[in-house]
Amino acid sequence: MTKIKKKKKKVKASSQKKAKKIIKKIKEKTSVKKPVLNLKRTTPSNEEKVEIKKVKKQATEKRQFNIKDFVVYPKHGVGKILSIEKAKIGQIDIQFYKIFVEKEKLTLTVPINQQFNLRPIATINQINKCVSILKMKPKIKRTMWSRRAQEYDQKINSGKIYELAEVVKDLNKNTDIIADQSYSERQLFEKAYERLKSEFEAVLSINPEDVQKKMDKALGRNQTIVEAE
Numbered sequence: 001m002t003k004i005k006k007k008k009k010k011v012k013a014s015s016q017k018k019a020k021k022i023i024k025k026i027k028e029k030t031s032v033k034k035p036v037l038n039l040k041r042t043t044p045s046n047e048e049k050v051e052i053k054k055v056k057k058q059a060t061e062k063r064q065f066n067i068k069d070f071v072v073y074p075k076h077g078v079g080k081i082l083s084i085e086k087a088k089i090g091q092i093d094i095q096f097y098k099i100f101v102e103k104e105k106l107t108l109t110v111p112i113n114q115q116f117n118l119r120p121i122a123t124i125n126q127i128n129k130c131v132s133i134l135k136m137k138p139k140i141k142r143t144m145w146s147r148r149a150q151e152y153d154q155k156i157n158s159g160k161i162y163e164l165a166e167v168v169k170d171l172n173k174n175t176d177i178i179a180d181q182s183y184s185e186r187q188l189f190e191k192a193y194e195r196l197k198s199e200f201e202a203v204l205s206i207n208p209e210d211v212q213k214k215m216d217k218a219l220g221r222n223q224t225i226v227e228a229e
Helices: 003-030 114-119 125-133 147-156 161-169 185-204 210-218
Strands: 070-072 077-089 092-101 106-111
Touching: 003 210, 070 092, 077 185, 092 114, 106 114, 106 210, 125 161, 125 185, 125 210, 147 161, 161 185, 185 210
Parallel strands: none
Antiparallel strands: 070 077, 077 092, 092 106
């Protein structure tokens, strides 16, 4: 009986060894080798030098205005484009508008790539809306005059025609008598009035006297001339 048991143990041991060998071979066949990553930095032996080139032409927007067009420059009012010229500053070619502002007898030079500072003159509909604004009652804020004056000045120089009309309407005293307004009020009113009047003239293509009558009628101003004795 003991001999039979020993033989069974030997057979079992040998079969286990064979099974291990078979499993080992299967693992070797199915195992995938991991690629070895080369983490070393590769630097080119001859690095190419980056050549910095100067800008030869001025960056520009799509042209909106032509010669003889009326435009509005916020800080100076209505002007007329006399010409579109070129100049070379350093190695850069620059195009610019030559704009003449009749009311101030001033010629402006505005680069074409800064034409966002300009706007076209108003349309007939916008002029009609300005007339409606002038007919409205003035809105006077209960704040210090210095603060209100600053706000009025900002509106005048904003280049927005409706804000300009609001300043004229709010500072209007329905009279031409200087004593009815302080000096600073009078200055701001006249500045806004002349700016608005010049745009009315450019849009409506009528003489300055007729434009003044149209505006004064909307404002309800007394046009009686008081002569000093």
